[in-house]
Every structure is written in C-alpha cells, then in structure tokens.
Amino acid sequence: MKPHQLMSALGLCVAGLMSAGASMGAGPTSGRPHHLAQGDAATQRLHRLFAEAWEQGARRAPEWATFRGDHRFNDRLSDRSPEGIAAAEAAQRDMLKRVKAIPRERLAERDQVSYDLFVHRIEEDLALNRFEGYRSLSLGALWGFQSGLSGLMRQSPSTTEKDLRNILARYAAFPTRVDQEIARLRLGMGQGWVTSRPVLERALAQLDGQLLAEVMRSPMAEPFGRIGADVPAATAQALRDEAAKALQQQVYPAMQKLGRFLREEYLPKAPEDGAFARYPDGKAVYAALVKQNTTTPLTPEQVHQLGLQQVERLRREMEAIKTELGFGGTLAQFIDQLNQDPKQYYADGEALLAGYREIAKRIDPELPRLFAELPRAPYGVRAMPDYMGPGAAENYNGPGDDGRTPGWFNANALAFKNRPKYSLATLVAHETVPGHHLQTARARELGDLPEFRRGGFYTVFSEGWALYAETLGTELGLYRDPYSRFGHVQAQMLRATRLVVDTGIHALGWQRQQAIDYMVELTGQRAVFISAEVDRYYSMPGQALAYMVGQLKFTELRARAAKALGERFDVRKFHMVLLDQGAIPLDVLEQRVNGWIAAQLKLPKT
Structure with missing residues (x-):
C-alpha cells in the first residue's frame, strides 16, 4: 500500500x-x-x-x-x-x-x-x-476507511505482550473512531459530496468480507495468529480470549454500525456518477489534484491530449510485436488468443505467488549493472487479504524503520485466473526492484536528508519511477521473449489510457461505461479488472495521472544526459542522481539532473 x-x-x-x-x-x-x-x-x-x-x-x-x-x-x-x-x-x-x-x-x-x-x-x-466536502470522501474502491483497521493490523507487531495489549487498546478506541468518520461523512453529505454508488458497493463488500463468523479468523484479528514465541503460552491464550471478546463487543458492532449508516443513509444519496465536475467546487478541486499529483502546471485537457498521443504510440508498438509473432488477425483477436490460452495461467494462487518470487530472484543479481548502490532493506512477496477481492490491484508496502519489517509486494492471489504469465515480469519490476522497493528503501537510507524527505512521497516521482523501472527490464534481461515484451507494452498502455480516462471522467464528461469500454478495447484487459480500475479513478482522482507523466520525465532526462555526455554517460551514476534526493517534484528533479550534467562536462575526460 x-x-x-x-x-x-x-x-x-x-x-x-x-x-x-x-x-x-x-x-x-x-x-x-x-x-x-x-x-x-x-x-x-x-x-x-x-x-x-x-x-x-x-x-x-x-x-x-x-x-x-x-x-x-x-x-x-x-x-x-x-x-x-x-x-x-x-x-x-x-x-x-x-x-x-x-x-x-x-x-x-x-x-x-x-x-x-x-x-x-x-x-x-x-x-x-x-473543501470540507472533498475531505470527507474516505471510502474507496480498493482502499478506504472501511478496510483501514485490517490494514493496520497487518503491519502491527505482535512479538511481545505489550504489542498485543496495544492492539487491544486500539480495538477499544475503534468505536469512537467510527463515530468520528460517520460524522465526517454526514458533513460531506450536507455539502453535496457523497461517494458514487459503484465505489460504495465495493467498499461495502470489503466491509462485509471482514466480519467473519469466527471473529479470530477476521483480518482484524491477524496479529493474534502470529504471537511471538517469547510470550508464555498461557498469556498468549488469555490475550487471544481478550481479543475475541473485544472484537465481538467493540470492533464488530462498530463496523456493523458503519455498514448500517452507509446502507441506510449514505448509499441512498450516492450518485451513479462520481465525476468531480458534478460536485460543488469539484472542477477546482480536480484541477488542484491534477497539479498536486503531477507537480506540473498541466491542465486536465492537456493531460488528456498527452494521453491520446501516448496511446497511439503504444498501439503501434503492440501491433509491431503482434506482427513479429506472425499473427495475422487484429490486435484485439491477438490479445484474446493470449488470454484464452490455459498455458498462460497458473493453477492457483500459491503457484502465482511462486511465479512472482521466481521473477524477483532473476532481477536481483542483475541490478548492479544499472545502479552504483543498492538499498539494504529486504523485500518479499505475499498475498493480499481475501476480503480485497479478485479485482484489487497489486500494491507495495515500504520497509519499516524498526529494522524488523521488510518491504512487501502485496499480490492478489485470488486473481490467478486473470493474471497471464506474459504480464507478470513488468509488474514485479514495478512493485519491487528496480521499482518501488528500490526507490523507497534507498530514500530511507539517505541519512543526510531530514526525515520528511527520506519518508516523503510525491506521487509523480514514486509512481513515475516505478513505471520507468519497468522499462529497465529490457536492460536487465527480464523480457525474454516477445510475449513478455508484449506484456510490458500492454502495461504501459494501461497507464497511457489512465491519462485519457481519469481526465475524461472528471473533467470532460465521460461516463463510467464509456471509460471501461475504452480501456478494455485498448489494453485487452478483462472487464472485471478494468471496472475496478475505473472505480479506483473515481476514488482517487488525479492519482492515476502521475505514472506516465512521471515516467516520461525520467525517460526524457536520461536521454538528455546520455546525449550531452556521450561516452562519459554512466547510467549507474545517473540513477543515483535521480534517487539520492528522495522523492521530489519534477521541476526540482530536472534542475538536479541539469546541474549534474553541467558538473560532469567540467570534469576532465578519463
């Protein structure tokens, strides 16, 4: 996450x-x-x-x-x-x-x-x-307040009795926290800001999916299933009993209260269309979010046009690979044939996770060819909780500063029927190394920067870097055949269509189904995945723009440096220039690269 x-x-x-x-x-x-x-x-x-x-x-x-x-x-x-x-x-x-x-x-x-x-x-x-109404929108299609406690529990330590009593204290505080959130949602309702119906239906499904009949099997009880060995057995059992009681008497009733409010008060006022243009001051909010997520002065209309240009470029690349493979039909027919091939899918979720891990092991030893230094923090691959559902997108949690928590690539094991093998390598590169984990872990080791920069997050930098990192898969030998290369370009196409669709639905009058149809046609992804994607854009307006806007800038800066320096260009050093200031806005990044180029040109040739 x-x-x-x-x-x-x-x-x-x-x-x-x-x-x-x-x-x-x-x-x-x-x-x-x-x-x-x-x-x-x-x-x-x-x-x-x-x-x-x-x-x-x-x-x-x-x-x-x-x-x-x-x-x-x-x-x-x-x-x-x-x-x-x-x-x-x-x-x-x-x-x-x-x-x-x-x-x-x-x-x-x-x-x-x-x-x-x-x-x-x-x-x-x-x-x-x-914009108080906008600030009240805390329920999301993939993440939101409805799943926040479970996500928190997954990151909470449980090695000591104190750790577990801390969790019990949070259980006790949760009903008050739910009351506060309901009050905020009511405030938003009063100002005309209510989350759209498709997003709410996903949020409610997540909420219900956490309320298992056996409370200790709920994801909200997850830490009590991994109690540290140093906790005496009798103490551990007593704490489990306390947790079960707290879940039954405090947490579950609070979650059920939230669910009743959403169904009885909130959902009846929910619009079918969550476009920001329809909300009070929504156009101004969206314009601000575009600026915040891209760190550029680009308008929604300009981003939309940029997206259309990138879609056309990537369509040509996809067509070229299709032709290389000797397929004579249309691009849509080619993708459909790939997606219908049973050889492209793992038999179950565990096999899919093993596939991700195998790809990661192939990447790790190749990284020194592109990076002068690598972060020390380890990372792993794990399944995301089942309540997220098969439509949830993969994501990443950074390592903790405590030295105990690795970075995690959270993979959707339930989606094994919708994750063809040809698409996996580019995803691993994005979420782990050289993508999110390398960038995040490196930033946290920059001890000469203040904490807020070591742990800072500019969406356009972090997501732009991860998308740029996917392109490094070619140099790392990751895309071994035309099929995995096609998966890489297809993933790039997904990000290009985001530029078109996010701006389309929030600023240009696009309808939800129009957005879904557009993305399905261009990416070849299945509708169950794309509908979740589009609902994510309703939940997080502007965020999806950051990926390709950032990646294009990273690519531009590399080309500029390589051209200016010629034989003196060292990609290993260049990547450290990009990463060793932590996440920063694109204009600051550009100034840094320009300064580095100028400094390199002054050095004597060796």
Missing part, C-alpha cells in the same frame, strides 16, 4: 499530517533523534523545526507511525473529531509561519530545497483544506 492509499485507508487527510511534517509521507521517525545539521543559526532552526514537525506527525497520526516502524504510539488511533482536525490545521499554519521566519538565503542549497518542499506541501494542503 502506497502512502496516498494508506491515508485513504486510515481515513486521514494528507493535510492533517503535513502540519506535522509528513509531506504526504509514509511514516514518522522510529524514535531516534533527527540529525541536526551543523551550520549557522538558520540551518539549526530549520532542522529543529523539521524534527519537531516529524515528531508531531507520529503523535497526530499514530497509525501512520506504525506503518513506518515507529511503535511508540501503537495503543492509539488518530483524533478525527472536528476539534482534532482543527488542531491539525492550526499546527499546519503555525509550522508555515515559523518556517517562513527562517531566512532562506542563509541556507545551503540542499537545505533551501528542503525548505521549499516543506513550505510548498503545507501551502498546497492548506489550499485543499477549505
């Missing part, structure tokens, strides 16, 4: 965290003191402010802290009452005032970048804070 997905799943807004320095980040410090840069008073003030902000982030969003391996607040849940939200915004404004009181011109260049990023994200979030 990526940071924006985590925010949705916990019912948190990024703005509330940025008041504490989260910068759309995936988590806070693990309790160790922040590095205070040596230098003049302005530098010291800046880094103290970053450290204070990051610490406040852990306290205001303890769930988020858990995901990052900071377990000091594992017995708490966030306060999303009106008072709690107001306090978070007040803290934002205070942070902004205090950072602007620091003379920027006194800072070193790297600290000026950190200063600018910190200010920019607070100002951006404050601008969106005024």
Whole structure:
C-alpha cells in the first residue's frame, strides 16, 4: 500500500499530517533523534523545526507511525473529531509561519530545497483544506476507511505482550473512531459530496468480507495468529480470549454500525456518477489534484491530449510485436488468443505467488549493472487479504524503520485466473526492484536528508519511477521473449489510457461505461479488472495521472544526459542522481539532473 492509499485507508487527510511534517509521507521517525545539521543559526532552526514537525506527525497520526516502524504510539488511533482536525490545521499554519521566519538565503542549497518542499506541501494542503466536502470522501474502491483497521493490523507487531495489549487498546478506541468518520461523512453529505454508488458497493463488500463468523479468523484479528514465541503460552491464550471478546463487543458492532449508516443513509444519496465536475467546487478541486499529483502546471485537457498521443504510440508498438509473432488477425483477436490460452495461467494462487518470487530472484543479481548502490532493506512477496477481492490491484508496502519489517509486494492471489504469465515480469519490476522497493528503501537510507524527505512521497516521482523501472527490464534481461515484451507494452498502455480516462471522467464528461469500454478495447484487459480500475479513478482522482507523466520525465532526462555526455554517460551514476534526493517534484528533479550534467562536462575526460 502506497502512502496516498494508506491515508485513504486510515481515513486521514494528507493535510492533517503535513502540519506535522509528513509531506504526504509514509511514516514518522522510529524514535531516534533527527540529525541536526551543523551550520549557522538558520540551518539549526530549520532542522529543529523539521524534527519537531516529524515528531508531531507520529503523535497526530499514530497509525501512520506504525506503518513506518515507529511503535511508540501503537495503543492509539488518530483524533478525527472536528476539534482534532482543527488542531491539525492550526499546527499546519503555525509550522508555515515559523518556517517562513527562517531566512532562506542563509541556507545551503540542499537545505533551501528542503525548505521549499516543506513550505510548498503545507501551502498546497492548506489550499485543499477549505473543501470540507472533498475531505470527507474516505471510502474507496480498493482502499478506504472501511478496510483501514485490517490494514493496520497487518503491519502491527505482535512479538511481545505489550504489542498485543496495544492492539487491544486500539480495538477499544475503534468505536469512537467510527463515530468520528460517520460524522465526517454526514458533513460531506450536507455539502453535496457523497461517494458514487459503484465505489460504495465495493467498499461495502470489503466491509462485509471482514466480519467473519469466527471473529479470530477476521483480518482484524491477524496479529493474534502470529504471537511471538517469547510470550508464555498461557498469556498468549488469555490475550487471544481478550481479543475475541473485544472484537465481538467493540470492533464488530462498530463496523456493523458503519455498514448500517452507509446502507441506510449514505448509499441512498450516492450518485451513479462520481465525476468531480458534478460536485460543488469539484472542477477546482480536480484541477488542484491534477497539479498536486503531477507537480506540473498541466491542465486536465492537456493531460488528456498527452494521453491520446501516448496511446497511439503504444498501439503501434503492440501491433509491431503482434506482427513479429506472425499473427495475422487484429490486435484485439491477438490479445484474446493470449488470454484464452490455459498455458498462460497458473493453477492457483500459491503457484502465482511462486511465479512472482521466481521473477524477483532473476532481477536481483542483475541490478548492479544499472545502479552504483543498492538499498539494504529486504523485500518479499505475499498475498493480499481475501476480503480485497479478485479485482484489487497489486500494491507495495515500504520497509519499516524498526529494522524488523521488510518491504512487501502485496499480490492478489485470488486473481490467478486473470493474471497471464506474459504480464507478470513488468509488474514485479514495478512493485519491487528496480521499482518501488528500490526507490523507497534507498530514500530511507539517505541519512543526510531530514526525515520528511527520506519518508516523503510525491506521487509523480514514486509512481513515475516505478513505471520507468519497468522499462529497465529490457536492460536487465527480464523480457525474454516477445510475449513478455508484449506484456510490458500492454502495461504501459494501461497507464497511457489512465491519462485519457481519469481526465475524461472528471473533467470532460465521460461516463463510467464509456471509460471501461475504452480501456478494455485498448489494453485487452478483462472487464472485471478494468471496472475496478475505473472505480479506483473515481476514488482517487488525479492519482492515476502521475505514472506516465512521471515516467516520461525520467525517460526524457536520461536521454538528455546520455546525449550531452556521450561516452562519459554512466547510467549507474545517473540513477543515483535521480534517487539520492528522495522523492521530489519534477521541476526540482530536472534542475538536479541539469546541474549534474553541467558538473560532469567540467570534469576532465578519463
């Protein structure tokens, strides 16, 4: 699960965290003191402010802290009452005032970048804070408040008695948290902001899927199935009994209350069409989200046109591979033939997971050819919970700062009938290495950057990098035959159609079925997957634009550097230039690459 997905799943807004320095980040410090840069008073003030902000982030969003391996607040849940939200915004404004009181011109260049990023994200979030109705939309098609507790439990440690008692404390706090979320949803209803019916139906199915008859088999009880060996057997059983009681008396009733509210009050007011253009101020919100998710001044219309151009380019590439394989029919017929071939599918979910792991093992030893340094944190492949359903897209959880939690590629084992083998290699490259895991784990090891940058998340950088990483599969020998190359280009086509469809539904009047039909035709993906994709775009407007916008910039910058440097171009060093400032906006990235090119040109040839 990526940071924006985590925010949705916990019912948190990024703005509330940025008041504490989260910068759309995936988590806070693990309790160790922040590095205070040596230098003049302005530098010291800046880094103290970053450290204070990051610490406040852990306290205001303890769930988020858990995901990052900071377990000091594992017995708490966030306060999303009106008072709690107001306090978070007040803290934002205070942070902004205090950072602007620091003379920027006194800072070193790297600290000026950190200063600018910190200010920019607070100002951006404050601008969106005024749209209370939009901020109330916490229920998603793939992730949302309805599944947040289960996701949190999966990341919660359970090796000690204290760990388990922390979980019991969170169970006890959950009914209040549900009441707060219902109040927020009612606020949104009053302002004309209600999640669309198709998205709500998916959210309700997820909610129901967690309420198993045997409470200790629920994903919300997951930590009690992996109690650490150091916990005495009698204590472990007593804690399991307490957990079962808490689930029956506290958690399940709260979830059922949420479900009743959604079915009886919320769903009857839900529109069939979740296009943002139909909501009050929706056009302004969507334009802001496009800017936030791409870090560019592109308008929805410009992004739409960019998507159409990329669709045409990739269609030609798909046609070329089809011809290479000697297939004389249409592209649609070719894809249908591939998808109908039983040899393209694993027999069950476990075999699919084994296939993903085999691909990852092939990639790992090849990475030093493209990267001068590699992160230390390990990663693994695991199945996502069954309640997510067969339509859920694969995702990634970053490693924890506690040193105990690896990065995880969460694969949909239920979807083994919809994951042809030719499509798997590019997906593994995206979610693990050289994609999300390499970028995320590397950023967290950059000890000379402030915490908010090491754990920061710009969607266009992180998703753009992961999509660019898919293209590196060619150099890594990952795409061994025309079929896997076709799977790679098909995955690129999916991201290109996102540019067209996301802007189409939210800004240009496209209908849901129109979007589904368009993507099915161009990608050849099955409708069950594409319908979930489109509902995801209704849930997370603008987010899907980041992938290809970012990837195109990474590709452009590599071509620029290679052309300028000629034989002096070292792709291993170039990739470290891209990664070693953490996630940053595209304009900042471009400035960094241009500066590196200029510096390399000044060096004597060897």
